[in-house]
Amino acid sequence: xxxxxxxxxxxxxxxxxxxxxxxxxxxxxxxxxxxxxxxxxxxxxxxxxxxxxxxxxxxxxxxxxxxxxxxxxxxxxxxxxxxxxxxxxxxxxxxxxxxxxxxxxxxxxxxxxxxxxxxxxxxxxxxxxxxxxxxxxxxxxxxxxxxxxxxxxxxxxxxxxxxxxxxxxxxxxxxxxxxxxxxxxxxxxxxxxxxxxxxxxxxxxxxxxxxxxxxxxxxxxxxxxxxxxxxxxxxxxxxxxxxxxxxxxxxxxxxxxxxxxxxxxxxxxxxxxxxxxxxxxxxxxxxxxxxxxxxxxxxxxxxxxxxxxx
Amino acid sequence: xxxxxxxxxxxxxxxxxxxxxxxxxxxxxxxxxxxxxxxxxxxxxxxxxxxxxxxxxxxxxxxxxxxxxxxxxxxxxxxxxxxxxxxxxxxxxxxxxxxxxxxxxxxxxxxxxxxxxxxxxxxxxxxxxxxxxxxxxxxxxxxxxxxxxxxxxxxxxxxxxxxxxxxxxxxxxxxxxxxxxxxxxxxxxxxxxxxxxxxxxxxxxxxxxxxxxxxxxxxxxxxxxxxxxxxxxxxxxxxxxxxxxxxxxxxxxxxxxxxxxxxxxxxxxxxxxxxxxxxxxxxxxxxxxxxxxxxxxxxxxxxxxxxxxxxxxxxxxxxxxxxxxxxxxxxxxxxxxxxxxxxxxxxxxxxxxxxxxxxxxxxxxxxxxxxxxxxxxxxxxxxxxxxxxxxxxxxxxxxxxxxxxxxxxxxxxxxxxxxxxxxx
Numbered sequence: 001x002x003x004x005x006x007x008x009x010x011x012x013x014x015x016x017x018x019x020x021x022x023x024x025x026x027x028x029x030x031x032x033x034x035x036x037x038x039x040x041x042x043x044x045x046x047x048x049x050x051x052x053x054x055x056x057x058x059x060x061x062x063x064x065x066x067x068x069x070x071x072x073x074x075x076x077x078x079x080x081x082x083x084x085x086x087x088x089x090x091x092x093x094x095x096x097x098x099x100x101x102x103x104x105x106x107x108x109x110x111x112x113x114x115x116x117x118x119x120x121x122x123x124x125x126x127x128x129x130x131x132x133x134x135x136x137x138x139x140x141x142x143x144x145x146x147x148x149x150x151x152x153x154x155x156x157x158x159x160x161x162x163x164x165x166x167x168x169x170x171x172x173x174x175x176x177x178x179x180x181x182x183x184x185x186x187x188x189x190x191x192x193x194x195x196x197x198x199x200x201x202x203x204x205x206x207x208x209x210x211x212x213x214x215x216x217x218x219x220x221x222x223x224x225x226x227x228x229x230x231x232x233x234x235x236x237x238x239x240x241x242x243x244x245x246x247x248x249x250x251x252x253x254x255x256x257x258x259x260x261x262x263x264x265x266x267x268x269x270x271x272x273x274x275x276x277x278x279x280x281x282x283x284x285x286x287x288x289x290x291x292x293x294x295x296x297x298x299x300x301x302x303x304x305x306x307x308x309x310x
Numbered sequence: 311x312x313x314x315x316x317x318x319x320x321x322x323x324x325x326x327x328x329x330x331x332x333x334x335x336x337x338x339x340x341x342x343x344x345x346x347x348x349x350x351x352x353x354x355x356x357x358x359x360x361x362x363x364x365x366x367x368x369x370x371x372x373x374x375x376x377x378x379x380x381x382x383x384x385x386x387x388x389x390x391x392x393x394x395x396x397x398x399x400x401x402x403x404x405x406x407x408x409x410x411x412x413x414x415x416x417x418x419x420x421x422x423x424x425x426x427x428x429x430x431x432x433x434x435x436x437x438x439x440x441x442x443x444x445x446x447x448x449x450x451x452x453x454x455x456x457x458x459x460x461x462x463x464x465x466x467x468x469x470x471x472x473x474x475x476x477x478x479x480x481x482x483x484x485x486x487x488x489x490x491x492x493x494x495x496x497x498x499x500x501x502x503x504x505x506x507x508x509x510x511x512x513x514x515x516x517x518x519x520x521x522x523x524x525x526x527x528x529x530x531x532x533x534x535x536x537x538x539x540x541x542x543x544x545x546x547x548x549x550x551x552x553x554x555x556x557x558x559x560x561x562x563x564x565x566x567x568x569x570x571x572x573x574x575x576x577x578x579x580x581x582x583x584x585x586x587x588x589x590x591x592x593x594x595x596x597x598x599x600x601x602x603x604x605x606x607x608x609x610x611x612x613x614x615x616x617x618x619x620x621x622x623x624x625x626x627x628x629x630x631x632x633x634x635x636x637x638x639x640x641x642x643x644x645x646x647x648x649x650x651x652x653x654x655x656x657x658x659x660x661x662x663x664x665x666x667x668x669x670x671x672x673x674x675x676x677x678x679x680x681x682x683x684x685x686x687x688x689x690x691x692x693x694x695x696x697x698x699x700x701x702x703x704x705x706x707x708x709x710x711x712x713x714x715x716x717x718x719x720x721x722x723x724x725x726x727x728x729x730x731x732x733x734x
Contacts, residue, residue, distance in 0.1 A: 013510075091628055114510040114582030133630075135512030152696040197515070198506030235341060 004303040008127040011082065011136040012177035020145065020181060024155075027146050027292070027299035033070060034294055037139040044073035044305060047104040051077045052095075054110045059266055059290060060130050060139065064107050067297035073104075091115060092122045099123045106305060107130075126304040134168050140265055141174025143296040145182065147289050148220055151261050156183030161214040161256070163223030163246055164273055165194040165235070171265045172224060173202070180204045189214035190224075190246060194234040211246050218256040222263040223248050223273045239272045249275040253283065261285045311335045311425070313725065314349040315689060317359025322365055323662045324451030324678035329359045333363055335685040338728035342681060355685050356723050365677045366398025366429075366686030366726065369639065370668040371463070371488075371542055371566060374400070374431070377418060378407025383619035385419065385704045388639070389427040391617070394733035395639040398686035399676055400431040401668075402618075403463040404441070408717035411436040411447040416455035426733045429724075432458040437467055437476050437487060444469070445665070446476055453485045458672045461488035463542055464589075466524055468494060474531045480536035486672050488540045489528040491549065492590070501630050503576040503591040508548035513629060516591050522548030529556045529563050535571075538562035540671055545571045545590040545614050547600030554557040554609040564671045567610035568646035569638060570711070572601045572654075578711055584625045584632035585711045588618065602654045611667045612661075618706030628650045637705045640693065640698075644717035647692055689723035694734075696720055720728065 004022055012020065033041055049068040053061050061077060068075035080094065091110070105126045108116060113133030120127050149155050153293065160179055166172045167190055176186050180203025188199065189211040200207050208214040209275040215221050226242060236242050248262065262274070262283045270276050278284060313335040315490040319344065320331040332347040333340060342473045349355055374388040382725045383391075392400050402419065404410035410419065423431035430481055435452035449460055460480055466489070467473040473489075480487045497520045502508050504515025525541055529552060532539035544550060544567045556563050570588065573594050578586035586592055586643050618635025625632050646664060649655045655663070665688075669677030695718050700708040724732035 043626040090623075110628070115628040117582050118626075118628050133512050134514075161327070168511075170512060173510075196509035197504060198509050202510060204724055 007304060008116070008120050009138055009300050009304060010120065010129045012138050012174050012181070013136065016181055017181045020052070020142070020178060023142055023296070023299050023303060024146050024149060024209055027142070027295040030295040030298040031292070033298070038229045039070050040072060041070065042072045043302060044052065044068070044071035047073040047305060048102065049073045049075045050103045051059050051106060051130070052077060052098065052106055052108045053077070053079045054108070054167045055131065057109055058128070059293070060109065063290070063293040064130060064297050067294050070294070071298055071301060073301065076078070085222065091119065095119050095123050099124055099125060099274055104259065105301060124156050128300055128304060133170065135170055136174045136175070136177070137170040138174050139293065139297050139300060140171050141178040142300070143289055143293040144175055144222070144263060145265065147180050148261070148287055150288070150292070151270055151285065152219065154273060155179070158184040158219045159187065159217060159219040160184055160222060161187045161189065161218040162222045162224065163189045163211055163214060165226060166190050166199060166224070167194050167196040168227065169224050175196060175222065176203045176205055187218065188215040191236055200243070212255055215252065215256045218260055220261050221248060221256050225265065225267065226269055226272055239269070243272045247275065248278050250277045259283060263289055266290070311433065311729065312323050312353045313356060313728065313730065314347060314353050315356045315358050315363050315687065316690060318361045318363035320679065321661050322362045322363065322655050323658050323666050325680055326386055327679070328658060333679060333687065334686070335725065335728045338685055340681050340683050342680050343679060351562055356689060360691070361722060362657065362690040362692060364688050364690065365665040366724070367664045367672065367688050368399045368668040368677060369394045369614060369615050369617065369642065369644065370401040370672060370726050372400045372402055372617040372639065373619065374402040375619055375637070376406065376422070377415065382533050382621050385422045386426050386429060387427045387704060388617070388619070388708045389423065389431060391637070391639040393705065393724040393726065394704045395641070396643045396688040396690060396722070397429060398537040398688060398724060398726045399432060399674060401432045401458060401672065402418070403461060403601045404433050404436040405464045409436050409440050410434065410457065411439050411452070412452050412552050413455040416457050420456045427440045432456070434459045434461050434488065436460060437462045438472065441465060442474070443467055446472070446479060449480055449483050449485055452519065453483055457485065458674060459486040459488050459540070461490065461504045461542065463490045466490050466492045466494065470527060470531060473528060474535060477537040477539060478535045479530050486538060486540050488542050491521055491524035491528055493520045493524045496523065502579050502587065503593050504544060505576060505594050507579060511582065513579070518546040518593065518597070521546045521590050522552060525549040525656050526552050529553070529561060532563060533561045538564070541565035542567050543563050543571070543590055543614070544601065544604070544610060545593050545597060547597045550604040550609055553560065554604065554607070557609060564611045565609070566614040567601050567605065567641050568608050568614060568616045570636060572605065572649065573645045574600055574711060582629040583711065584627070584629055585636060585709050585713070587629065587634055588616070588636055589634040602649065605649065605663065606654050611663065611671065613642065613646050613663045614668065615639055619705055620709045621707060625709045635709070637703070637707055637710050639705065640703055641710065641712055641717060643690065643721060644719040647719035683714045685725055685728040686709060687725040688721050690719065691722045692719045694718070694720045694722065
């Protein structure tokens, strides 16, 4: 069995192909646990996990919490109000206070890119990134890889289209890192206002002139959430026009390979980035992504605790 | 105390001098320059063999944080850092608390510097009252109180009408306007240069054009008004091009860049290094090349540090939260000497950009070793190698991207008005 040598999981950029393979293969074992009647193993009994979410989250926070509980860890959720920073306590001080209660892992979501690296210099426990700004969302990237592997049985040689606001997307960055390392190719489409400079240099990435070009013959079409609250008002006219050019619908989905898998990290704006027909259609793997999220997070928690599979 | 600086290579562009000479200082003035000068018994001799002897270096852009932000720096620590870096004069920016927008604050700085400081301190007053951006400061009184320029450094004067009138008004008074050229709408919430590195790090980018467009606007306003303007901290190839073009048409524009803009690229931000966070941000390799070209061909007149001390608590935080700016007084000279080693500048040009030009631009009547001039003199050992160590820096703040790195070249003696203020 390969060994996982990282104390923290902050970015897929920091992991090797072997690391990612190990995390996915463990997640595949964890999936079995999740299908049992009694969905609990004693693996992390006595470990304490703090979910520290500075940004709102339903899916990711719940998924990490369930993942911890299924491994028998004690999980605590903290959602400091957005104003707590302005009340004077720094992130490092908050973390040091939590650390005094001896957690084994802090799972953090934070709006500032790179804040986990700052935290890692301050605390002695493991840190897992549950999303940092527009930087990375490694558990999402891994669950997307796990889901693609479930569908195709492999992660190399796939054509993966990612459509939407690439600039602000930590999901896109983690997928670009992960897919490139595993030997697949990423094709990006989105309004030029949402395409960050030099993104093609991040990996095996092609920036396409339009959505059709990106999804043509794709094995996977991944649609990103439009977050107008984060994007300000200058990046596009409105969601109506956006969905005309960058929305996935029963018509343009035919450009992808027959039975191509359709993905979305959620939450979905129905009728904007995806029409309801494709969200709820046969090709949609969206809920499978959510299901796999628990297994992937169990794998991540397990490995940063230095565990070994028996 | 009288001084005889013996056997150094005296480089003084103000009198086309570059020769092995002795410099005799008496009563705070340059008394004599020549070969084999003899000293009487009461003269202190500084052996400058193998060293450069140049007009005291002038940094026309520093933040001394005094009054109001003394936990970052004060006039004593800041000027101690200045002389350690070879500077005999610094111009301090008005974003203190309170702002340098009145005679009381300007006088406080000048008096404290005279009483307790290690070098000459020339305050820069604000263009707008309280840096508010909505009405002019009393520039006449500021000038009478000893301010040598006006600037809202740290922020642009966003209103073009107010900037136009400020340029006109300041020209009438005879005080230089220093422009902080930045279009805030284009900067938005950006925290580093926009480019591949910001894409990879997922940090909001600041596009070059945010500086270029503001540089162009302010030059156009100055040209239209027939007023001189000085552009602070030039960092982009676009700004260099715009300034070069304006100069070629005879527009009265001068400018400065800072050592970090010709020494580092935005690669330094990797690892979310907050000591590589400043405004304007570190740019890309082609901007660095353009800055060097601009220094070489005379487009860029001065090297100024934008010395911006910040407390560790303001830097040891998440990247977006960290304050902008780095200290620079103690690393400017070696970083600039590297331009000479690399063949970008001649020594003569270097002394021009670090002493003569800033003096001329804001009429400090320094930057010269002519007989009778104030004896502000820097003795430089160009080959001395040293490591930048936080606890050895004179500045109160240690926000420096070169900590732990080796530097080549240093001031070994700094003479201010004939007084030996620093010896290494």
